[in-house]
Amino acid sequence: xxxxxxxxxxxxxxxxxxxxxxxxxxxxxxxxxxxxxxxxxxxxxxxxxxxxxxxxxxxxxxxxxxxxxxxxxxxxxxxxxxxxxxxxxxxxxxxxxxxxxxxxxxxxxxxxxxxxxxxxxxxxxxxxxxxxxxxxxxxxxxxxxxxxxxxxxxxxxxxxxxxxxxxxxxxxxxxxxxxxxxxxxxxxxxxxxxxxxxxxxxxxxxxxxxxxxxxxxxxxxxxxxxxxxxxxxxxxxxxxxxxxxxxxxxxxxxxxxxxxxxxxxxxxxxxxxxxxxxxxxxxxxxxxxxxxxxxxxxxxxxxxxxxxxxxxxxxxxxxxxxxxxxxxxxxxxxxxxxxxxxxxxxxxxxxxxxxxxxxxxxxxxx
Amino acid sequence: xxxxxxxxxxxxxxxxxxxxxxxxxxxxxxxxxxxxxxxxxxxxxxxxxxxxxxxxxxxxxxxxxxxxxxxxxxxxxxxxxxxxxxxxxxxxxxxxxxxxxxxxxxxxxxxxxxxxxxxxxxxxxxxxxxxxxxxxxxxxxxxxxxxxxxxxxxxxxxxxx
Amino acid sequence: xxxxxxxxxxxxxxxxxxxxxxxxxxxxxxxxxxxxxxxxxxxxxxxxxxxxxxxxxxxxxxxxxxxxxxxxxxxxxxxxxxxxxxxxxxxxxxxxxxxxxxxxxxxxxxxxxxxxxxxxxxxxxxxxxxxxxxxxxxxxxxxxxxxxxxxxxxxxxxxxxxxxxxxxxxxxxxxxxxxxxxxxxxxxxxxxxxxxxxxxxxxxxxxxxxxxxxxxxxxxxxxxxxxxxxxxxxxxxxxxxxxxxxxxxxxxxxxxxxxxxxxxxxxxxxxxxxxxxxxxxxxxxxxxxxxxxxxxxxxxxxxxxxxxxxxxxxxxxxxxxxxxxxxxxxxxxxxxxxxxxxxxxxxxxxxxxxxxxxxxxxxxxxxxxxxxxxxxxxx
Numbered sequence: 001x002x003x004x005x006x007x008x009x010x011x012x013x014x015x016x017x018x019x020x021x022x023x024x025x026x027x028x029x030x031x032x033x034x035x036x037x038x039x040x041x042x043x044x045x046x047x048x049x050x051x052x053x054x055x056x057x058x059x060x061x062x063x064x065x066x067x068x069x070x071x072x073x074x075x076x077x078x079x080x081x082x083x084x085x086x087x088x089x090x091x092x093x094x095x096x097x098x099x100x101x102x103x104x105x106x107x108x109x110x111x112x113x114x115x116x117x118x119x120x121x122x123x124x125x126x127x128x129x130x131x132x133x134x135x136x137x138x139x140x141x142x143x144x145x146x147x148x149x150x151x152x153x154x155x156x157x158x159x160x161x162x163x164x165x166x167x168x169x170x171x172x173x174x175x176x177x178x179x180x181x182x183x184x185x186x187x188x189x190x191x192x193x194x195x196x197x198x199x200x201x202x203x204x205x206x207x208x209x210x211x212x213x214x215x216x217x218x219x220x221x222x223x224x225x226x227x228x229x230x231x232x233x234x235x236x237x238x239x240x241x242x243x244x245x246x247x248x249x250x251x252x253x254x255x256x257x258x259x260x261x262x263x264x265x266x267x268x269x270x271x272x273x274x275x276x277x278x279x280x281x282x283x284x285x286x287x288x289x290x291x292x293x294x295x296x297x298x299x300x301x302x303x304x305x306x307x308x309x310x311x312x313x314x315x316x317x318x319x320x321x322x323x324x325x326x327x328x329x330x331x332x333x334x335x336x337x338x339x340x341x342x343x344x345x346x347x348x349x350x351x352x353x354x355x356x357x358x359x360x361x362x363x364x365x366x
Numbered sequence: 367x368x369x370x371x372x373x374x375x376x377x378x379x380x381x382x383x384x385x386x387x388x389x390x391x392x393x394x395x396x397x398x399x400x401x402x403x404x405x406x407x408x409x410x411x412x413x414x415x416x417x418x419x420x421x422x423x424x425x426x427x428x429x430x431x432x433x434x435x436x437x438x439x440x441x442x443x444x445x446x447x448x449x450x451x452x453x454x455x456x457x458x459x460x461x462x463x464x465x466x467x468x469x470x471x472x473x474x475x476x477x478x479x480x481x482x483x484x485x486x487x488x489x490x491x492x493x494x495x496x497x498x499x500x501x502x503x504x505x506x507x508x509x510x511x512x513x514x515x516x517x518x519x520x521x522x523x524x525x526x527x
Numbered sequence: 528x529x530x531x532x533x534x535x536x537x538x539x540x541x542x543x544x545x546x547x548x549x550x551x552x553x554x555x556x557x558x559x560x561x562x563x564x565x566x567x568x569x570x571x572x573x574x575x576x577x578x579x580x581x582x583x584x585x586x587x588x589x590x591x592x593x594x595x596x597x598x599x600x601x602x603x604x605x606x607x608x609x610x611x612x613x614x615x616x617x618x619x620x621x622x623x624x625x626x627x628x629x630x631x632x633x634x635x636x637x638x639x640x641x642x643x644x645x646x647x648x649x650x651x652x653x654x655x656x657x658x659x660x661x662x663x664x665x666x667x668x669x670x671x672x673x674x675x676x677x678x679x680x681x682x683x684x685x686x687x688x689x690x691x692x693x694x695x696x697x698x699x700x701x702x703x704x705x706x707x708x709x710x711x712x713x714x715x716x717x718x719x720x721x722x723x724x725x726x727x728x729x730x731x732x733x734x735x736x737x738x739x740x741x742x743x744x745x746x747x748x749x750x751x752x753x754x755x756x757x758x759x760x761x762x763x764x765x766x767x768x769x770x771x772x773x774x775x776x777x778x779x780x781x782x783x784x785x786x787x788x789x790x791x792x793x794x795x796x797x798x799x800x801x802x803x804x805x806x807x808x809x810x811x812x813x814x815x816x817x818x819x820x821x822x823x824x825x826x827x828x829x830x831x832x833x834x835x836x837x838x839x840x841x842x843x844x845x846x847x848x849x850x851x852x853x854x855x856x857x858x859x860x861x862x863x864x865x866x867x868x869x870x871x872x873x874x875x876x877x878x879x880x881x882x883x884x885x886x887x888x889x890x891x892x893x894x895x896x897x898x899x900x901x902x903x904x905x906x
Contacts, residue, residue, distance in 0.1 A: 057664035163545050167567075167887070237658060238730055246553040246656050247888050331724070333731045334658025336888045337567055390837070417747050420840070422853040422866035435853060437840050437868075441747055441763055448840065468750030471876045479584065494577040494905060503585055504864070 003134035005030060030132045034121040042269040046083040049326050056330045090265075093258035098161060101255065105159035110256070110263035112152030117270040120145040124277055125199050127287045127310035138199040139187055142278060143180075146233070149267065150176040153242065156264075157252035168251025171337055172235065172242035178344040179232040179239075185352035186226035189219055189359050190282050203286035211285040216362045218355040223283040225348050225355075227321070230275035232340070234268065237329040241337050272322055280317035287314050367412075367445045375413065379406055384449075392435075392448045400451050401460045407438060407447070408465040414440045415447060418466035421473060423480035425506045430454050432480055432505075436462075458483035461490075479504040542570060545887075549578045553656050553891045556901030558875075560890070567886045572879040576872075579905035587865035592618055592692060592832040595865065600686040602867065603903040605648050608641035608677075609845035610903075611690035616771055617841025617852035618692035621834040629822035630694050631773045636707065636815045637680070637689065638772075639808040643714070644673040645846035646754075646801040646808075649898040653798055654725050656895035657734045657888075662725040669717055672710050679703060693828035704816045711809050718805060726802060735798060736789030739881045739893035743792065749880065750873035753848025754804060755897050758784035758797030765844035777814050779807045794889075797896040833860045847871050847898055867906060871899040 008026050017025075047062070054061025062079025097103055123141040125131035135141045150173060157169020190212050191197055194205040206212055213223045232239035243251030253264055280286060287310025335343070367375070369391040376384060376393070383399040386392070395403050407415045415438040422435045433452035439445070451459050461484040462469045473484045474493040481502035484490055492499060498515070501508050511519060542563045549557040557578035563571035583602060587595050599610040612634055619626065651666030674684045679700045681689040689696050725731055741751065743759045756763055764781040766774040782803030784796030838855040848870030855864040874897045882893045 053660075057661050058668050059664060163543065240658070241888075244658065244888070246658060247891050249552060330661050332659060333654065333725070333728060333734055334888075335730055336734055336886060338886065339733055416744075418750055419842070419849065420851045420853060420866065420868035422864070422868075424855055424864045424866075435838075435840075437851065437853070441761070444768065466750070467745075467748045467880070468873055468876065471872060472750075492577075494580045496577070503582070504588075 002129050003131045004033070005133045007129075030122070031118075034118055034132065037121060037273075038117065038266055038270045041273050042266045043083045043087070045269045045272065045322065046086070046265075047080065048323075049329075050079075050082070052323070052326050053330045056327075087262065090262040091259055095258045095260070096255070098255050101161045102159035105155045106255070107260070109152045109156035109159060110260040110267075112155065113149045113267045114152075114263045116145060116148035116152065117267040117274065119148070120274050121270070123199075124274060125281065125286070126277070126314055128200070128203075130311055131199075134200065135198070137197040139191065139202070139278075139282065140197050142274070143184060143187060146271065146274060147176070147180055149271070153252050156256070160252070160255035162255050164248045164250075165252050165254045168242045168244075168248045168254070171248075172252055174337075175235075175239065175242060175340060175344075176233055178341060179229045179348075182225050182229040182344060182348035182352045183233060185349070185356055186222040186229070187282060189222050189352075189356055192356070192359060193219075193363060199281055199286070202282060203288065206285045207288055211283065211288070213283045216359060218359045218362065219283070221351065222355050222359075223279070225352055226283065227279055229344070229348060230279065231325055231328065232344070234271045234275055234325075236272070236325050238332040238335050239340060240329075240334060241340060244334055246334075272325060273318060276318035276321035276325070277314060279321055280314055284317045285313075287311070289313055367443065369447070372413065372445065372447055375410075376403070376406065379410065387450070392450055394450050394452065397451055397453050397457055397459045400462075403449070404436075404460075404462045404465055407449070408462075412443075414442050417441050418462070418468045418472070421469060421476055423476035423482050423504065425480060425504065426452070427506050429505075429507050432482055434459060434476055434482055453482065456481075456483060458485035460485050461487040463487055478502070481505060540565070547890075553895065554901075555652065555894070555899055558899065558901055558904070560878075560894075562887070562890065564887065567888075569883060569885060569887060569890050572882055572890065574875055574878060576875070576901070576904050579901045581906065583867065583906040584865055587862055589861065591860045592834075592862065595862075596691060597686065597688045599867075600688055601902060602869065602906055603845065603847065603850075603871075603900050604685060605900050606641050606645040606846040607685065607687050608637050608690060609645075609843065609850065611687065612638055612772075613841060613843030613845060613850040614852050615690050615692045616843055617839055617854050618832065618834070620841050621837065621839045621854060621856055622692065622829060622832065624693050624827050624829065626694070626827050627822045627824065628773075628820045629698075630824050630827065632815050632819045633695055633699060633824065634690055635772060635774065635777070636812050636819075637677075637695075639811045639815070640673050640676060640707065642808045642846045643805045644670045646805050647673075649801055649846070650721070650725075650798065653892075653895040653898070654731075656891050657731060659725055659728070659731065662721060665717070665721060665724070669714060672713070676703065676706060676710065679706070691828060692832055694824050694826070698824045704819060707812060708816055711812060714809065715806075718802060722802065726799060732788045732795060734888070735795040735892055735896070736793055738789075738794045738889050739885060739896070740790045741792045741797070741877065741881050745880060746792070746877065749877040751848070751877050752870050752873065753845070753898075754800045755797050755848065755874050755877075757781065758800045758896075759792035760784050760786075760796075765842055765849060769842065771843065774811075776818075777811045779810050779814075782807060794892050794896040801898070831860060833858070845870060847900065847903070848874060869903040869906060871897075871901075872904045875899050875904055 005026055008029060012022055051061045062082035065079050065081040065085045067081030067084060097106060120142050122132045123135045123138045153172040154169045157165040190202060193215060194202045196202060212219050235242050243253055253261060256264065373386060380402055384393045384395045384403055387394050407413050417439045419437040419439055424433050424435065426433065431452055431454050433450050436449045438447045438449065453459055459482060461473055471493060473487055474490060476482045477484060477490050478492045478495055479502060500511060513519065542565055545562040545564050546559060547562055548554040548559040554560065559575040561573040561575060562569050583598055586598055596611055596614060599614045600607040603610050647666040647670040651663035654662035677687060678684050680703065681687050681697055741759045743761045746756045746759050746761060760783050762781055762783060765771065767781055782800050784791050784800055786796060788795040834856040836856060836858045841852045843850045850870055851868030853866040854862050857863040878894060878897065882890045
């Protein structure tokens with residue numbers, strides 16, 4: 001696997017630049033790419049979330065705002081420019097800081113959350129060679145970076161000086177930290193079988209053998225534990241108790257507005273993309289084509305199995321997973337905080353531990 | 367039981383403690399006897415008025431007599447009774463919150479709107495109006511204040527049309 | 528010793544007072560709940576009401592009986608027809624008028640349609656309270672059809688001023704009965720769909736089953752009425768127990784809470800009683816539409832309402848429970864005193880009794896299941 005940073009270094013090496021100049025340039029390019037991915041992801045995901053919810057609820061969703069003169073009319077594409085308009089609205093909104101808030105922490109908190117999501121993208125491959133920087137401990141890095149966000153959540157709730165925010169952040173802290181355990185245990189399963197923390201190696205193992213979700217009954221179960229736990233990790237319904245809008249007004253985001261709130265929003269959708277891509281890479285074969293499983297198609301069909309088609313398959317699987325997350329959100333009620341903890345500590349963690357043990361046995365036997 | 371039966375029963379248990387208002391199917395009780403009568407109505411198994419529907423306060427119009435009308439119902443026997451307790455010169459009416467929890471908020475409302483005092487109510491304070499309201503608005507002699515907390519109350523209502 | 532004191536001061540865990548409302552998404556209006564919490568557990572609830580007080584009873588002392596009807600609309604704005612009907616029944620009792628058959632049938636049809644509309648809002652917002660958003664829009668979509676019917680009936684969609692003492696303001700518009708029956712045909716399968724989406728959802732049952740149990744005797748003692756009391760298994764429905772209007776002519780059941788998903792009287796029972804009641808209302812409407820007689824709806828409306836000296840307590844089963852109007856007349860065209868017994872007022876008073884000891888999320892679910900309308904509580 002070659003990463004974007006590697007290829008940039010290679011192509012810039014002909015200029016014979018000093019490393020002190022080269023490094024910021026490459027960092028800047030990489031950062032811009034990630035930011036663009038996050039922004040575009042949020043724009044598209046928000047639009048689809050609104051449209052999907054609208055269709056589930058017998059509404060039309062956004063229908064008025066067009067983009068570049070394209071209005072879409074009374075079709076699915078109606079209101080395609082709505083999220084862009086919303087983003088602009090958020091950016092020009094008055095920025096409110098409560099009088100008694102801890103202003104430094106309150107300003108800092110959204111950036112911590114944003115940084116957590118941002119850094120995760122560095123190690124996240126979108127296809128075989130489309131990754132900003134290729135870590136050999138990629139899965140560990142992603143797992144570590146994605147848990148930075150909770151610090152920002154706690155700070156945001158605490159510094160807002162609002163009881164609802166405090167409740168939200170306390171719930172978020174308990175929830176996110178708890179659900180990291182089943183996520184970690186499920187990923188450990190894969191690492192155990194593939195024998196590597198490198199995401200490229202994990203996909204290679206799946207190319208050589210089979211997708212991890214079909215590896216054994218235990219990994220099949222582990223995929224669902226992982227997926228449901230990541231929904232909890234990203235604070236989506238039915239696990240959105242930290243921001244439960246009918247209980248805690250908006251939870252830890254209550255006092256935020258404008259640009260800082262937009263950062264939360266951006267990070268939430270970025271996190272959705274991250275966990276979906278991780279799930280599709282680790283369990284669903286990543287950039288491998290699902291057509292390969294069935295072995296009924298002639299090999300010539302797979303001639304496009306390069307980085308481009310790989311990107312398509314990763315995003316295709318991720319989008320399906322994101323769609324299911326949205327489907328959940330617009331169908332299910334919300335769990336109570338103790339039921340959420342029960343689900344994690346008394347259901348997921350024991351099952352994940354048993355899985356780990358049984359997969360080890362499976363590996364020994366077969 | 368019909369109204370006549372209820373009256374007869376109440377008379378045998380507590381003679382002379384209540385009277386019937388002329389021409390109406392309503393019992394009138396003085397505040398002094400209200401504790402005894404209300405306990406009888408609630409706890410006597412032949413009456414069993416377990417459901418206090420409403421307490422309506424009213425003003426007799428002579429600036430000193432105020433009353434409370436209690437609408438009682440028995441969900442087990444399906445009979446209905448209206449009892450009135452009238453007080454003069456601000457005498458307190460015994461509270462019936464101990465018998466019917468429903469009386470809690472209704473008595474607070476009667477206090478809030480009509481200024482009836484209920485003796486033994488656990489938390490007799492204003493319920494619908496703000497704590498610092500002056501006077502009792504449903505009394506016939508209530509005058510709109512000119513100012514509320516320094517804010518002038520609009521008296522000229524011609525622009526309402 | 529000193530260390531202990533320091534440890535105590537640092538680790539002291541006190542109660543936190545949380546002001547829920549008056550501006551809160553789930554208090555169904557401007558209700559304020561002063562909640563004492565220990566972590567997530569609620570140890571004490573003090574409801575503070577009166578933010579929407581509009582001096583209804585004071586207004587009534589300055590308005591003639593006809594003029595009061597629009598004001599009753601605004602008390603329970605989700606079931607305005609019931610308020611009109613309740614007030615009209617009380618005034619008719621005072622006046623002792625005989626109503627034409629057709630008026631009674633129209634009133635029953637309208638009242639039951641209104642009951643469905645009101646329950647739809649209650650169920651939808653209850654879904655919102657526990658975090659499900661889609662049931663709300665589905666409920667509102669179906670309610671819209673009822674509002675369309677009402678719009679055809681009297682031109683208004685929310686505050687109707689339709690049922691007047693002695694009659695109704697307009698006769699039924701053409702094809703109203705057909706449109707109503709069409710709606711019922713459409714609506715019956717919607718209830719099943721609604722049940723699939725929300726009522727039998729596992730998470731929903733986890734959230735509502737066994738939560739906030741209202742024992743029957745406590746409910747009666749607090750004056751809780753309507754679906755909230757029937758959820759506790761008390762067979763108490765004025766339409767059956769004290770039939771007013773012409774409800775004794777119809778064949779319908781009173782759904783009661785059975786504890787299907789937990790204990791009798793839990794939040795789920797209170798919720799599900801409303802779902803079942805919508806079916807019963809549909810049953811009544813079908814019967815009434817089939818028997819609807821002809822006649823003049825205006826013939827019994829008095830030219831001038833001037834009741835004799837006296838008082839009356841009129842009772843009515845609204846969507847939220849037992850509405851009472853205590854009217855004292857002094858023989859003029861303006862009542863001396865109108866007191867409204869609002870069902871949600873009494874239903875809300877039981878909240879602190881049944882919701883203490885549960886979590887914040889449960890308080891919201893319990894509050895939602897009591898189905899309060901602040902306009903009616905504060906009047």
